[in-house]
Amino acid sequence: MNAVEIETAVSTLASQPFDTTEFPFAFLAAFDNKETTLKRLRKGETNGSDLVGGVLQRNNIHIATCASGQVGETLRALRLSPKTAAAKAKFILATDGETLEAEELATGETVASEYKDLAQHFGFFLPLAGISTIAEIKNDPIDIKATGRLNKLYVELLKENLEWATEARRHDMNHFMARLIFCFFAEDTDIFRGSGTFTSTIDQMSERDGTNTHQVIETLFRAMNIDIPDRASANLPGWADGFPYVNGGLFSGSTNVPRFSRIARSYLLRAGELNWRDINPDIFGSMIQAVADEGERGALGMHYTSVPNILKVLNPLFLDELRAQLEAAGDNPRMLLNLRKRMARIRVFDPACGSGNFLVIAYKEMRAIEAEINRRRDEELNASEIPIENFRGIEVRDFPAEIARLALVIAQFQCDVRYRGPLVARSVFLPLKKENWIICGNALRLDWLSVCPSTGTTVRLVADDLFATPLEQTEIDFANEGGETYICGNPPYLGSTWQQAAHKDDLQQIFEWRTDTWKALDYVAGWFMKAADYGTKTSAVSAFVSTNSICQGQQVPFLWPLIFDTGHEIVFAHTSLKWSNLASHNAGVTVVIVGISNQAQRIRRLYSVTDSGEPISKDVPFINAYLVPSQNVVVEKAMRPLTEVSPMDFGNKADDGGHLTLTPYQLDEMRIDWGIRARFIKQFYGSREFINGETRYCIWIGDEDVDDAMTVPTIARQIELVRQARESSRDAYARSLARRPHSFKTPRIATNHVIVTPRVSSENRAFLPVGVMDGSAVIGDRNFAIYDAPLWNMALIASRLHWVWIATVCVRMRTDFSYSNTLGWNTFPVPALTEQNKAVLTQCAENILFARETHYPATIADLYDPETMPENLRHAHEQNDETLERIYIGRRFRNDTERLEKLFEMYTRMTAAPQLEGKAQPAVKKTRKRAQ
Numbered sequence: 046m047n048a049v050e051i052e053t054a055v056s057t058l059a060s061q062p063f064d065t066t067e068f069p070f071a072f073l074a075a076f077d078n079k080e081t082t083l084k085r086l087r088k089g090e091t092n093g094s095d096l097v098g099g100v101l102q103r104n105n106i107h108i109a110t111c112a113s114g115q116v117g118e119t120l121r122a123l124r125l126s127p128k129t130a131a132a133k134a135k136f137i138l139a140t141d142g143e144t145l146e147a148e149e150l151a152t153g154e155t156v157a158s159e160y161k162d163l164a165q166h167f168g169f170f171l172p173l174a175g176i177s178t179i180a181e182i183k184n185d186p187i188d189i190k191a192t193g194r195l196n197k198l199y200v201e202l203l204k205e206n207l208e209w210a211t212e213a214r215r216h217d218m219n220h221f222m223a224r225l226i227f228c229f230f231a232e233d234t235d236i237f238r239g240s241g242t243f244t245s246t247i248d249q250m251s252e253r254d255g256t257n258t259h260q261v262i263e264t265l266f267r268a269m270n271i272d273i274p275d276r277a278s279a280n281l282p283g284w285a286d287g288f289p290y291v292n293g294g295l296f297s298g299s300t301n302v303p304r305f306s307r308i309a310r311s312y313l314l315r316a317g318e319l320n321w322r323d324i325n326p327d328i329f330g331s332m333i334q335a336v337a338d339e340g341e342r343g344a345l346g347m348h349y350t351s352v353p354n355i356l357k358v359l360n361p362l363f364l365d366e367l368r369a370q371l372e373a374a375g376d377n378p379r380m381l382l383n384l385r386k387r388m389a390r391i392r393v394f395d396p397a398c399g400s401g402n403f404l405v406i407a408y409k410e411m412r413a414i415e416a417e418i419n420r421r422r423d424e425e426l427n428a429s430e431i432p433i434e435n436f437r438g439i440e441v442r443d444f445p446a447e448i449a450r451l452a453l454v455i456a457q458f459q460c461d462v463r464y465r466g467p468l469v470a471r472s473v474f475l476p477l478k479k480e481n482w483i484i485c486g487n488a489l490r491l492d493w494l495s496v497c498p499s500t501g502t503t504v505r506l507v508a509d510d511l512f513a514t515p516l517e518q519t520e521i522d523f524a525n526e527g528g529e530t531y532i533c534g535n536p537p538y539l540g541s542t543w544q545q546a547a548h549k550d551d552l553q554q555i556f557e558w559r560t561d562t563w564k565a566l567d568y569v570a571g572w573f574m575k576a577a578d579y580g581t582k583t584s585a586v587s588a589f590v591s592t593n594s595i596c597q598g599q600q601v602p603f604l605w606p607l608i609f610d611t612g613h614e615i616v617f618a619h620t621s622l623k624w625s626n627l628a629s630h631n632a633g634v635t636v637v638i639v640g641i642s643n644q645a646q647r648i649r650r651l652y653s654v655t656d657s658g659e660p661i662s663k664d665v666p667f668i669n670a671y672l673v674p675s676q677n678v679v680v681e682k683a684m685r686p687l688t689e690v691s692p693m694d695f696g697n698k699a700d701d702g703g704h705l706t707l708t709p710y711q712l713d714e715m716r717i718d719w720g721i722r723a724r725f726i727k728q729f730y731g732s733r734e735f736i737n738g739e740t741r742y743c744i745w746i747g748d749e750d751v752d753d754a755m756t757v758p759t760i761a762r763q764i765e766l767v768r769q770a771r772e773s774s775r776d777a778y779a780r781s782l783a784r785r786p787h788s789f790k791t792p793r794i795a796t797n798h799v800i801v802t803p804r805v806s807s808e809n810r811a812f813l814p815v816g817v818m819d820g821s822a823v824i825g826d827r828n829f830a831i832y833d834a835p836l837w838n839m840a841l842i843a844s845r846l847h848w849v850w851i852a853t854v855c856v857r858m859r860t861d862f863s864y865s866n867t868l869g870w871n872t873f874p875v876p877a878l879t880e881q882n883k884a885v886l887t888q889c890a891e892n893i894l895f896a897r898e899t900h901y902p903a904t905i906a907d908l909y910d911p912e913t914m915p916e917n918l919r920h921a922h923e924q925n926d927e928t929l930e931r932i933y934i935g936r937r938f939r940n941d942t943e944r945l946e947k948l949f950e951m952y953t954r955m956t957a958a959p960q961l962e963g964k965a966q967p968a969v970k971k972t973r974k975r976a977q
């Protein structure tokens with residue numbers, strides 16, 4: 046269930062007669078508990094409560110119903126019950142059906158309300174459904190309710206009006222919804238004079254069966270499009286004439302309204318009943334956009350980017366500086382005035398703005414600063430000088446683009462109410478301005494200069510070849526000479542394998558003439574490149590949230606030299622962080638934030654999180670494309686280790702059509718005796734065998750034993766199948782191997798032992814799952830192998846330092862690392878190790894192996910499951926890290942950023958000479974100007 050569905054279920058529960066016995070189960074059902082779970086609780090099998098009428102669900106909630114007037118005592122009893130603590134209940138809840146009290150035990154936060162108002166507090170209990178929430182939603186679920194109601198209305202209207210669901214009418218439908226939302230907001234904020242006038246007019250004037258609802262609404266919309274002087278001749282009915290002139294593009298054009306069924310009409314009235322005054326345009330906008338998107342409707346409310354996360358982009362981009370200027374101004378009226386003037390000419394531009402949440406937050410934060418200036422200057426009632434049209438966006442989808450504009454309008458009104466009072470706010474609000482500063486289009490095709498023209502008098506706008514596509518939309522001109530432009534946002538990320546032809550085309554026209562390697566770039570790279578190009582035409586600083594893959598592995602040399610070539614540098618960045626949503630069932634995606642500028646900077650600021658989870662920032666002289674405080678360097682493949690570590694090879698490649706390897710069943714079917722088996726069959730480890738403990742064997746025949754082996758018919762048959770598979774291969778090299786069908790490609794096994802590292806490993810594991818196998822085992826090519834090497838090599842691979850290096854320099858596939866011996870192992874900077882160092886590291890590796898042994902037969906997958914990793918194994922890794930990091934710097938590193946800083950410093954030194962010789966030049970076509 047999503048948050049909206051839970052709200053509906055809780056509302057339904059609260060509206061039904063209270064049933065003392067049934068309530069706890071009905072409550073748990075509303076929070077997404079399955080019937081089987083409830084059945085077991087009912088039977089008492091899993092109910093751990095020690096109170097009469099109590100239901101205790103482990104790790105969740107202890108509920109008790111009680112006699113009238115006993116709620117306070119019952120809550121106390123729940124709190125004091127030893128069972129509550131023993132079962133690790135997160136919440137306690139007591140109710141008598143008239144009132145209700147609850148407490149979240151970890152925070153001590155409480156709720157006390159009338160029972161009938163239970164649904165008002167559903168946000169408080171959302172963690173019961175595994176949904177973590179942000180404060181805004183928890184305390185004030187109006188945005189979720191509004192989304193839920195509109196969602197139902199939208200779906201019902203499309204059922205009734207099939208033609209409105211077509212591509213041709215999509216815009217009309219979206220525009221209609223935007224108008225409705227505006228009206229709901231306006232009727233609850235006195236903009237429509239009186240309260241609830243829009244909804245009550247529809248209620249009174251339309252038939253209950255919905256037949257004329259569309260006509261009533263059409264008439265109201267028509268009224269809102271007629272200026273007051275023109276009303277007399279407009280022939281409006283009296284009940285519509287009282288509505289003000291709104292227009293501003295919102296009510297112009299067709300006022301066509303879809304037809305309503307009885308159900309649609311009642312959904313509309315239910316939506317109108319909500320108090321829309323306090324909707325939060327940043328939260329609401331993001332949630333509501335899913336209403337118009339069939340694919341996303343099921344996840345309503347999950348798409349909201351939290352305000353703190355948006356501020357991680359906006360603060361370092363420009364808000365921190367404005368606040369610092371405010372601080373420095375103190376009460377000095379001139380300095381305050383200068384700051385106000387400066388802000389009036391700041392443009393914020395989000396070229397993937399969705400429903401405008403970055404723009405809304407930027408606007409609200411700037412209004413807060415301006416209000417403080419006005420307070421200090423005793424000009425509290427001054428009109429705002431921050432033009433709403435300075436907040437601009439491009440959004441490819443129609444509905445979010447509509448909503449973005451609306452969200453900004455609502456934000457402006459709410460700020461006016463807050464800083465200038467409701468009367469003034471209402472008096473200046475209508476009619477809305479006509480210009481639409483949110484463009485619906487493809488940001489990678491549009492010329493950004495036509496959305497945000499050049500600002501400086503010194504910058505001449507030349508007919509530009511970089512921005513290929515002419516913009517059909519009207520250019521929005523306004524005086525902003527010498528103003529500043531800040532580009533921000535959270536553009537879409539799409540790895541090269543997931544891009545469709547249209548995405549590739551978008552990237553092609555931006556990159557093809559600059560580099561041969563553009564096909565490997567993530568879609569988000571297009572926004573960085575366009576921002577950098579834009580920066581060469583007018584003064585701008587840009588910062589985007591992005592997948593961290595553009596700052597890792599192969600994308601680094603493909604993208605960043607092109608950005609740096611435009612004169613831009615990374616001026617601030619946030620290293621990998623979880624970008625969680627409003628209410629996320631999962632932990633969210635891992636992103637980075639990268640700010641670029643071509644204006645000279647003395648210091649750059651790098652934000653990161655310490656190992657203990659504490660956010661920190663550091664001023665540094667450089668930030669490189671890996672987001673490491675180091676000069677630009679590209680980590681290049683090395684064919685041999687750059688340090689004294691042992692060489693790492695691929696495991697054995699078979700190219701055998703699957704016939705050299707055998708499942709236990711296949712081996713049994715071959716019916717060979719133990720002597721033959723001992724000679725020609727070995728244990729085989731591909732990645733599944735290594736990580737998940739599966740069993741597989743392989744045929745392993747030395748060249749000198751081929752004749753003997755071929756006398757065994759079942760072996761001979763397998764070898765023949767290998768030959769056939771190789772011969773029919775499309776790969777020429779594989780075909781050449783058909784002459785040696787008994788053998789792997791370049792067969793190799795160890796004499797004593799082999800250190801094994803899987804080629805792909807989930808980033809969710811805190812450590813790379815390196816292991817050691819007996820020398821007789823055959824390691825498949827889904828693993829890397831270090832044969833007969835000292836065990837301290839394993840200590841290096843198992844370390845956090847190595848994990849961080851691999852995560853940074855190797856390729857990632859979604860949330861998996863793709864380990865590389867040439868890029869990750871051979872390049873890994875290791876200080877010169879003394880014999881003593883090697884001895885202690887060997888001991889550390891042994892301790893890790895011993896710790897694993899104590900959990901036999903647990904597999905690597907079991908042992909390195911982040912949720913259940915055994916304590917002694919974690920401790921052994923901790924010791925390994927402690928030992929290794931002391932070898933590097935004499936103490937533990939504070940966080941991964943510091944680890945990388947050290948590793949890059951060492952790498953730069955290790956490779957200084959070859960880099961100078963041009964060895965490390967990235968695969969970039971020389972940047973050239975396009976033909977005029």
Ligand SMILES: C[S@@+](CC[C@H](N)C(=O)[O-])C[C@H]1O[C@@H](n2cnc3c(N)ncnc32)[C@H](O)[C@@H]1O
Nearest residue numbers: 350397398399439440441442487488535536537
């Ligand atoms: C990750 S969302 C971010 C939206 C919003 N800032 C937020 O946090 O919810 C990316 C947005 O970019 C839009 N988008 C995708 N491709 C686009 C393109 N080529 N041009 C403009 N917008 C695009 C998507 O529709 C989506 O609204």
